[in-house]
Amino acid sequence: MYTVASYIIEVLRLLGVKRIYGLIGTSILDFMDTLYDYRDSLRLITTRHEQSAVSMADAEYRATGNLGAVIVHGGPGFLNTIISLGIAFKDRIPLILLSGGVKRRLYGTDAMHEVDQVSIVRPVTRYATRLTREEELPGIMGKIIKSAISKPRGPVMLEIPEDMWRRLLDANPRSILDSLDVIPAKPSGEDISIILDYMVRAEKPAILACGEVSIPGVEPLLLELAWRTGSYIIVTGNARGACDELDPRCLGRVGFGGGSLPADKVLEYADFLLVLGDELDDISTYGYNIVPKGEIIVVTENRVVELRPFYYSKLVYADPYETLRVLVETLRDRGLKLSKPSWDSEVEYYKSLWSSSINEALSRVYTGYVNPSKFFKRLGEKLPDKHLVTGGQGVHIVYAYDFIKIRRARRFLAATRLAAMGYAFPAAIGAKLALPDHEVIAIVGDGEFMMTVEELETAVRENIPVKVVIVNDLSYRVLLLRQKIQRRGRIIGTLLGNPSFEALAKAFGARGVTVADDSEIDEAINEMLESDKPFVVDLRISQEDIPPLNIEASIRIAE
Incomplete structure (x- = not known):
């Protein structure tokens, strides 16, 4: 009983x-x-x-x-x-x-x-x-x-x-x-043939990986599909790490809140887009302001895609991972490997434009503040192979998209589709408990951190050595920027006052450090990564610093 x-x-x-x-x-x-x-x-x-x-x-x-x-x-x-x-x-x-x-x-x-x-x-x-x-x-x-x-x-x-x-x-x-057995829906042989016919005929093929397909083991399959068909991979916020972001075929995040210029351009100008999952939506298209110009096939088990304002060449109601696996096996059996040199040249041009933006951001120098681009570039270089990043919502998280490369599925977590603040820090605690052998870092804004700061006590009490980088600009900066750009500088409700987050961390029994100059970056990162206790970095940055992003498209989503 x-x-x-x-x-x-x-x-x-x-x-x-x-x-x-x-x-x-x-x-x-x-x-x-x-x-x-x-x-x-x-x-x-x-x-x-x-x-x-x-x-x-x-x-x-x-x-x-x-x-x-x-x-x-x-x-x-x-x-x-x-x-x-x-x-x-x-x-x-x-x-x-x-x-x-x-x-x-x-x-x-x-x-x-x-x-x-x-x-x-x-x-x-x-x-x-x-x-x-x-x-x-x-x-x-x-x-x-x-x-x-x-x-x-x-x-x-x-x-x-x-x-x-x-x-x-x-x-x-x-x-x-x-x-409790859940059997994934399998694609038909006809579905596979149709998808491959589109991919082979396309001059500018692309693959959009969504959270639905982003499970362990997806990474080599996606890359093989891309290399065999001359395609480029772009990912939604929930699919970071579905392809190794150091691979030249993987262009990273697309869409509002962290999309790279190459990924956004590939979404817009591909003549065929294979969508693996259900997130070709208002986020990935900047409120449907940047929409694919070519043919679209969506593979998903979620019928919500029928509500989106797109014309699909075909909807395949099947498990995206299973479909990907069969596509790759079929290509191997056919011995097919295609090249699309003109598409490669076009994408390289987008990459060069993006590289210029990245280098410009890294060259900035401030008095009394750290350059956040430099900090996150160094953090990305110093992170161990086993790491997981949780991201908050706001301008600050774009630095993590720009400078920290994710190479495995399930290693970047964010409240992508509700876009809610207050997720990243507690999520990092849960992730660290689930993956104790990984370095787990929450990247949050100062406004967001104060919504869940009380969980520092939880981390200290339970001895959970989670790390937190607070991008401290004394504001709710997404809205502050909109007020400056779109509301003629009429500032209301977006400016904040903060305590010393280093002192606050120490008051909870955690460790902390304040970084307000580029010369302090390496020492702070090393101290954080070497700590076996909860650790807070108070990263003091200028409100005027804007990370590399597709700013024109980002403004259009608010119109």
């Missing part, structure tokens, strides 16, 4: 969940009491805010492919999770949220802590429900887990009333595993 609490814990353990993130409250006190008996096999990471707990669990899946789990108090604790559930939902990240709820006899009486949690969370979950009878738990657990891991993947939520945690049920947790 199991209690409701012990049954859920056993299911999580069978799924390979090693940690559960959360914050205690009265409605989950009995769950926590049961968890005490499992504390050696299912580690509780107590966070200082429920938003952070969800982002940590989210990062576990992004970094490893393993489900993350969260436990929160009903009512106020539950409501604190919504923004992070939205991040996971938009980026198709599965995780399990367990929430307490009011006792069954109080449900529907406007009781203390009571809100309609299921209705509130449905728009940002793949499935949400409330447990009312203990005998229903096995079926519900199977349904929520299958919903989370089936495409389009996403978070799920189960509300358990406070009086149900100790209820007994006679059921085998292992039986749930029998119903």
Whole structure:
């Protein structure tokens, strides 16, 4: 016999969940009491805010492919999770949220802590429900887990009333595993032939890799497809590392918030674009202002692509990774390897323009501030082979796109499609716990860091040696730049005042350093990378410094 609490814990353990993130409250006190008996096999990471707990669990899946789990108090604790559930939902990240709820006899009486949690969370979950009878738990657990891991993947939520945690049920947790197989849809032979015919005929072929295809093992397949067909690879924010960004065929991120000029130009001027996934959207096209001029074939299992304002030459409803694998195998069987010299020359021209922008940014000199381009170039050069970067939202993250190369899938995490601040730092904590042998660095703006600064205490208490680089420009700079450029300098609501982040880190028991001059860059990076404790770099930069980016397209998205 199991209690409701012990049954859920056993299911999580069978799924390979090693940690559960959360914050205690009265409605989950009995769950926590049961968890005490499992504390050696299912580690509780107590966070200082429920938003952070969800982002940590989210990062576990992004970094490893393993489900993350969260436990929160009903009512106020539950409501604190919504923004992070939205991040996971938009980026198709599965995780399990367990929430307490009011006792069954109080449900529907406007009781203390009571809100309609299921209705509130449905728009940002793949499935949400409330447990009312203990005998229903096995079926519900199977349904929520299958919903989370089936495409389009996403978070799920189960509300358990406070009086149900100790209820007994006679059921085998292992039986749930029998119903969880998800079989990817395979492309037909005709689909493969059509795609290859387009790629062979094209004079300017390109491949857009999206988060849906970005799983371990994708990197060599993508590069082989590109080299055999004369194509270039561009990636969305959720697919950084799907191709080795040091390879000349990989042009990196495309679109708003970090796209390189070569990637943007290839998207626009390719005469054939193979989209592997579901993210040919407003982000990758700067609000549909830069759209592919050629033929488009999309391979995805997510029918949301039908809502986008594109004419597709063909929609293939199949698993993008499986399709990629079959494409490469077919090309090998045919012994096909094409060259497109005029396309190569055009792309080299775009690369030269981009290189000029990069070099100009590196040449800047400031008094009283560090050149952030120089800092991130050196950081990228010094990072060990095993590293993972989490990125915030704002101008600051563009430096990471420009100067830190990602070479493997699942090694760059960001709240790409909701574009929400507050994700990067807690996500770095979750990623470091999932990948303890990796150097994990969060790159955040000063405005964003102050939204989750309390998790420094979590990192110190749990001895998680995560690193944080705070790009400190005393502003919400995306909006500040828009006010300067588009609102005739009418500045309101975008200027900030900050503490010394070095002193703040040390107050929490972490380590920290302030960098305000180019001469301090190498020493600060070395000290950060050598630290075995949580470490904060306060990177003081000028509000006038703009990283290399496609500024014309970036302005157009705001019009």
